[in-house]
Amino acid sequence: MSLPAIDFSAFRNGTEQERRELATRITGEFKKHGATRLISHGITGEITLLYGDKFFQLPGAEKVAIANIRDANPQRGYSYVGSEATSKVNKKDQKGEFQICEDDDVDQELVDAKEHFDYTRDGDEYSTPWPSEASIPGFHDWMEGAFLQDCMRLARDVLTAIEIGLDVPVGTFTSCMESHVDELRIQHYPPLAVEELKAGKIKRCHPHTDFGFITLLFQDATGGLEVEDRANGGWLPVIPIGDPTEVGVYIGDTLVHKTNGHLRAAVHHVVAPVSLKNREDGIMPERFTIALFAKADRHADVGPMSQFITSKTPQRFPNLTALELHNKRVGQLYDARPKAHMASA
Template sequence: MSIPAIDFSAFRNGTEQERRVLADRITEEFKKHGATRLVSHGITGESIKKTYEQSDKFFKLPEAEKAAIANVRDANPQRGFSYVGSEATSKVNKRDQKGEFQICEDDDVDQELVDAKEHFDYTRKGDEYPTPWPSEASIPGFRDWMEGAFLPDCMKLARDILTAIEMGLNVPAGTFTSCMESRVDELRIQHYPPLAVEELKTGKVKRCHPHTDFGFITLLFQDATGGLEIENRASGGWLPVTPTGDPTEVGVYIGDTLVHKTNGHLKAAVHHVVAPVSLKHREEGMMPERFTIALFAKADRHADIGPMPQFITSETPQRFPNLTALELHNKRVGQLYDARPKATVVSA
């Protein structure tokens, strides 16, 4: 079994019937896996390659320069540079009694597991949570390209995909995209440094531990290194998402917000990053560095992301509370950085 790579060009250029057929196919993949892969979607291979080149330049900056634009590890939206091990994705999801991954609702995920990655997160100019950028002298053209060119292209693609999901679910046009007018999406460039296979054997370190993302959907571009896996819902275990080699390939992953809105009709894609398939059974050696680019497509911060009435029935009563996108985001980011409000102990 594998996650198919679907040609998305017909959604922008095809007839209404071709668009609907494509929307149905994509939505069925989301129902099966929580994920799919798209090619020929409008963002060129050249554009993606340039973004990787800019990413490489960023992560080669001196550590002191990256630290000067560090993300503050609190529950607010992430902005700036996060060092290796800053996030703890092991703390955001846990298996329930049925063995299914759920969002953590308490503080009982106390294992000290390490994510071996570093990243830089940013959003559009003018957002209420501003991005600290490296200086123009350090990386000429970096901000102009990342903020002014690549981010808008990814935001447009995310909205096209959500429009396709609206069609595939048979809900009114704009059901999801009308909740995205303030354009609070975040883009992340991510670097996984070389890592000794022996470190994985300790059980404490993964490149990224199993988790779900927080927004409507995530667009994920990955280089040729490999190691990304998604939960295999059909038979258990994990399903490698090996790059196809198409320069435009992008993975699309359902996030928690869309799960809430559809009352669990769509389930989020649980994913992690481990050793590539070629190194799975090695006892020693080094995993090569890995680069990814992710667009987290978000709902407006004060939008109600509680379940929509059409997904609430006597058979499927309301599973999730009515809360805002920012409340969900702050909860999940607070888990990442152990910045959640702690219960107050009242002495007798």
């Protein structure tokens, strides 16, 4: 069992009835898993994965020159292997469900074995430091001018489908995204010894939820991504099916807040590929992925909407702006949470 791969073409080209049926199906998958996969939506990650390979082969000094500043602000630029600690952002509650971690009661020694480059559109108030054109020709133009724009359009189409599937007015979520502050990340997971993984302190990425409305995730053929199996416990491997348009879609914390928990975020992690699961030794091959984090406008209220607050489901989350929620979550990654947010959590 794994996440289904749903043909998305009817949402853009089908009749109103076909669009509605597809929206209902997609939203149903989000209710079950917090995630699904889409194909036939018009985007492939092939060129971007090739650029990612070139980027991570740049000399260390060039990557360090455009390093992300590890604070609570939106991430921009290069982050070294081990910079993030996704183990610090979610933990299990007494019911065994993953929740946003509101304290420091987590293992502080767990390491993420990945490096990444984060960016947003040119002109954003949190600017992106880019590598020079001479170092990687065409990188900036493709990543910001073409691929980011295509991914932002797809993310808004998916959110429109969710609006239809939840039977809320179209624009309920997408009208909160007019400033286009989405972020895109290319990630590299270097080769890793299976013995290191089995020691328990290192994962390619620990169980966590993402912070925005939704995440679009393109991955290469390596494997290792898993999504929490809510129905049976354990994890569902998300094994690539070989379709060049395959993209995973994951519900993030912002949509959980807006729907007062009616939709739950997708808990996911990255471990050994299925082919290496039972091995005691060996080397996991390197892995590349691309993630688009679709974000609400920074000053938009992402507190629960009134239609999701009832006597049976009272308000579960505070009224925060999207930037406050983002800063809180990024701060957890880097032990840089703004004190005001920690006090009000």
